[in-house]
Amino acid sequence: MFNPLFWSSVGMALDTLRTYKLRSFLTVLGVIIGTGTIIGVGSIITGMDGAFSNAMRTFGSDTMVVFKFKVGPNFGNRTAEERMRKPLTYEQARAIRERCPNVDRVTAIVMPWRGVKKIRYQANDFAGINLNGADPSYAEVWQVEMIYGRFYNEADDQHRARVVVLGEDVAKALFASSDPSGKWVELDGQMLEVIGTMKKSGTGPPGSRDNRVVMPYWTMRKIQPSAVEHMLFVKPVKGQLPAAMDEVRGVLRQERRVKYDEPDSFAISTSEQMIEDFRNIMSITALVMFVMSSIGLLVGGIGVMNIMLVSVTERTREIGVRKALGARRVEIITQFMTEAVVLTFLGGLLGMAVGWMIPVIGGFVFPDLPMSVPLWAAGLGVGVSVAVGLFFGIWPANKAARLDPVDALRYE
Numbered sequence: 001m002f003n004p005l006f007w008s009s010v011g012m013a014l015d016t017l018r019t020y021k022l023r024s025f026l027t028v029l030g031v032i033i034g035t036g037t038i039i040g041v042g043s044i045i046t047g048m049d050g051a052f053s054n055a056m057r058t059f060g061s062d063t064m065v066v067f068k069f070k071v072g073p074n075f076g077n078r079t080a081e082e083r084m085r086k087p088l089t090y091e092q093a094r095a096i097r098e099r100c101p102n103v104d105r106v107t108a109i110v111m112p113w114r115g116v117k118k119i120r121y122q123a124n125d126f127a128g129i130n131l132n133g134a135d136p137s138y139a140e141v142w143q144v145e146m147i148y149g150r151f152y153n154e155a156d157d158q159h160r161a162r163v164v165v166l167g168e169d170v171a172k173a174l175f176a177s178s179d180p181s182g183k184w185v186e187l188d189g190q191m192l193e194v195i196g197t198m199k200k201s202g203t204g205p206p207g208s209r210d211n212r213v214v215m216p217y218w219t220m221r222k223i224q225p226s227a228v229e230h231m232l233f234v235k236p237v238k239g240q241l242p243a244a245m246d247e248v249r250g251v252l253r254q255e256r257r258v259k260y261d262e263p264d265s266f267a268i269s270t271s272e273q274m275i276e277d278f279r280n281i282m283s284i285t286a287l288v289m290f291v292m293s294s295i296g297l298l299v300g301g302i303g304v305m306n307i308m309l310v311s312v313t314e315r316t317r318e319i320g321v322r323k324a325l326g327a328r329r330v331e332i333i334t335q336f337m338t339e340a341v342v343l344t345f346l347g348g349l350l351g352m353a354v355g356w357m358i359p360v361i362g363g364f365v366f367p368d369l370p371m372s373v374p375l376w377a378a379g380l381g382v383g384v385s386v387a388v389g390l391f392f393g394i395w396p397a398n399k400a401a402r403l404d405p406v407d408a409l410r411y412e
Contacts (some may be wrong), residue, residue: 010251010338019043025363027307028347030300032390035348035381039355042377043210045286047359052278062241063141064248064309068234070267071274085265088230090217092255096232100247102240107137107233110217112224119166119213121174129170129213133220133227141233144199147171149181149196157216162223163195167212171197209324238247241270297384300347301392308340308396333397340393341386348385352378 065071069082093108096405110133118127139151148171151161164185171180173195180194200210218390220227236244245268252258256265322332356373 010342014342023307024343027303028300028343030303031347032351032354032386033343034293034296034300035351035385036354037296038381038384039352039373039377040287040358041289041293043355043359043373044362045282046374047362049164049282050278052275062236064233064234064236064245064249065269066252066266068266071269087228088232088266088331090230092252093230093232095251095255096234096248099251100244101120101235102247103234104237104245105137105235107135107377108217109134109231109233110220110227110233111229112227117284119170119174123185124174126170126173126211128211130211131213133215133217135217138214143234145199147197147199148179151196152216157218160218160222161216162190162192162219164192164213164215165196165198166194167210167235168200169209170213189234297388300344301388304340304343304389305395306394308336308393309399312338312396312399336397337390337393340396341389344385344389345382348382351385352381355381
């Protein structure tokens with residue numbers, strides 16, 4: 001595949017690396033860091049993309065999320081007009097259910113007006129809960145699996161039963177490994193009966209705790225009358241997503257008194273749209289991270305160029321002897337370019353090993369984040385390291401090739 005001159009140059013490059021091990025390692029340290037960063041960032045982005053995509057698809061690719069502004073990765077970045085919008089209401093959810101023939105199901109979730117941060121059982125408590133009041137169809141929308149007990153039903157909701165269902169980590173914190181069903185917990189000064197424990201789902205951020213505490217919709221409205229912030233999950237008839245979306249938009253514009261020439265005072269999102277928004281944000285993040293990692297590669301490239309210039313100076317007599325014996329200019333260039341490429345290629349391999357350790361370590365720290373090294377990141381990292389060797393090896397190689405053989409033989 002390669003001519004004997006190439007393999008001879010590779011052998012000479014490896015001999016040089018063996019002779020100056022520490023110097024060679026320090027020379028390519030920037031290449032190692034840059035390549036490892038590229039591979040590590042690629043694995044993290046791949047893992048986060050997989051985790052977010054799985055989370056969004058948990059409630060179905062055709063399920064619509066309706067809120068007063070767009071739901072997605074940039075949830076907190078809102079305009080003044082969006083922040084002033086009135087909340088959705090349960091009556092609007094009912095109007096969608098009754099007047100949209102292409103809608104199969106509507107699930108209303110109400111969130112507390114002020115954050116309830118702690119739930120307590122005897123001496124144990126759990127801070128930072130995610131409290132929601134929801135229709136019983138919540139269990140179907142979010143594909144809830146129960147570890148203990150049951151999910152509340154329509155009768156519990158209509159009778160405003162003082163019951164709650166706990167997320168897996170909340171139940172473990174309060175009750176260890178025992179079945180909490182039938183136990184009473186204190187929530188914002190209210191005593192509520194635990195009737196079930198939900199299995200941890202894939203809908204939360206990677207590595208997060210399952211801090212869900214869910215109660216019947218009308219129970220929430222009873223114990224927290226000020227809770228008015230609604231989010232609706234709308235399931236269309238199979239295959240009728242576009243028609244259902246148009247119907248929901250039309251009904252909500254009527255219910256919210258939006259004039260024909262005014263924009264919507266609400267937003268309808270789908271899981272596919274949220275995944276696309278997330279990927280757009282991650283692509284920008286990846287670009288920034290790759291630019292930052294290129295700084296390490298640039299430093300490594302400068303180091304390679306410097307060490308190759310030193311090598312040319314140290315081996316001036318050797319170059320003179322080779323040229324006096326008939327070595328051509330291209331052979332001298334090939335020799336030094338090959339040494340630079342071999343140096344950065346080995347640095348790229350070490351960087352690949354460093355990058356491969358990141359998902360391994362991340363798997364222990366964040367077991368819910370499915371990190372893996374994508375082939376494109378590994379190939380890009382090694383390819384860029386080789387390109388660095390080629391680019392920064394040009395000057396030293398040309399300098400060596402331009403040496404006059406007579407002057408080189410006289411060099412001390």
